[in-house]
Amino acid sequence: NAGVTQTPKFQVLKTGQSMTLQCAQDMNHNSMYWYRQDPGMGLRLIYYSASEGTTDKGEVPNGYNVSRLNKREFSLRLESAAPSQTSVYFCASNGGQAFFGQGTRLTVV
Amino acid sequence: GQQVMQIPQYQHVQEGEDFTTYCNSSTTLSNIQWYKQRPGGHPVFLIQLVKSGEVKKQKRLTFQFGEAKKNSSLHITATQTTDVGTYFCAGDRGSTLGRLYFGRGTQLTVWP
Numbered sequence: 133n134a135g136v137t138q139t140p141k142f143q144v145l146k147t148g149q150s151m152t153l154q155c156a157q158d159m160n161h162n163s164m165y166w167y168r169q170d171p172g173m174g175l176r177l178i179y180y181s182a183s184e185g186t187t188d189k190g191e192v193p194n195g196y197n198v199s200r201l202n203k204r205e206f207s208l209r210l211e212s213a214a215p216s217q218t219s220v221y222f223c224a225s226n227g228g229q230a231f232f233g234q235g236t237r238l239t240v241v
Numbered sequence: 242g243q244q245v246m247q248i249p250q251y252q253h254v255q256e257g258e259d260f261t262t263y264c265n266s267s268t269t270l271s272n273i274q275w276y277k278q279r280p281g282g283h284p285v286f287l288i289q290l291v292k293s294g295e296v297k298k299q300k301r302l303t304f305q306f307g308e309a310k311k312n313s314s315l316h317i318t319a320t321q322t323t324d325v326g327t328y329f330c331a332g333d334r335g336s337t338l339g340r341l342y343f344g345r346g347t348q349l350t351v352w353p
Contacts, residue, residue, distance in 0.1 A: 163339030172250065174345030175284070175329065182339055222283060226339045229274060230331065232283040 134158055138223045138233030145213040145240045153208040153236050155223030163226040164206040165190075166198060168219040169235075175222065181206055213240045244268070245332045247344025255352045260317040262347035264330035271335030273306055273313045278346070279326045320351050 136157045145151055157164065162183045167175040167190075177190030181200040195217060197209045210217060218240045223233040247264045254260050264273065272291045276284040288297055290306035290313060297304045303316045317324055327348045331341040 165340075167343075172345075174247075175343045177340075177343075180340055224284075226341065229286045229289060230276070230284070230341055231286070235283050 136223055136225055136231050136233040138221075138236055140236060141234060143236060143238050145210075145238065147214060147240060149213050150209065150211050151213065152210075153221055153223070153238075154205070155207060155233055156205045157225040157231070158204065159225060159227055159231065160203065161225040161227040161231075162203070164200065165224045165226065165230070166196075166206070166208045167222045167224065168192065168217075169222060170219050178208065178221075213238075215240045244342040245330060245344045247330055247347060249347055250345065251348050251350070253350045253352070254320050256322060257319050260320050260324070260349055261314055262328050262330075262349075263312065263314050264332070264344050265312045266332045266342070267311075268334060269310050270332040271310075272333045273310075274331045274333065274341065275304060275313075275315055276329040276331060277326050278329065282326075284329055317349075320349070322351050322353055325349060325351050 139154045165180040166178040169175050176192050178192055178196050179190055179198040181187045184203045187198050199207045221236045224230045245266050272289050274289045275287040277287055278284045288304050293310050294308045295306040301318045305314045327346040329346045330344045
């Protein structure tokens with residue numbers, strides 16, 4: 133039982149490049165989330181998905197897109213990376229309590 | 242705006258001292274949850290409080306949920322170096338969307 137699996141763990145991008153962060157959960161949870169964490173800012177919600185086929189914007193959605201591919205998978209896409217998107221990204225699923233992935237440490241140069 | 246306020250942002254204590262972090266919500270919550278994130282790690286669930294006025298203990302950790310279900314606290318008695326990390330509260334409004342509103346966290350440093 134892996135819980136929430138996030139890939140990659142580390143990534144360096146050049147400004148303007150695109151990438152997709154992958155997330156999968158094996159707990160049959162309906163709700164899934166993408167957060168970013170910056171020093172002193174806590175966990176800020178980028179997008180969430182209450183169920184398969186639905187997605188909603190969180191606090192800081194600009195510059196990101198998401199896809200809830202099926203119940204297990206929720207991906208986050210950066211179409212044109214900017215230095216301001218340098219952060220640690222966490223995927224989570226919620227079945228009454230939140231389970232977080234290990235995080236992706238993204239640097240945009 | 243910030244739905245759940247958490248203070249203090251940082252706390253530095255000497256080993257053996259007590260520590261408390263507080264959360265306050267602008268709206269009534271159906272439950273509140275607490276998470277701990279070790280340095281370099283990811284947030285891990287600690288506990289959930291559901292009832293008005295509820296108090297729960299986990300060894301040296303005491304969690305309280307206010308009578309109005311809008312505020313909560315986490316108190317650690319006699320801190321140890323293993324308590325180092327960031328503690329987050331997360332409020333659940335009880336909607337079917339399952340969204341949690343996280344506080345910004347309190348980063349605890351413990352000197353040996």
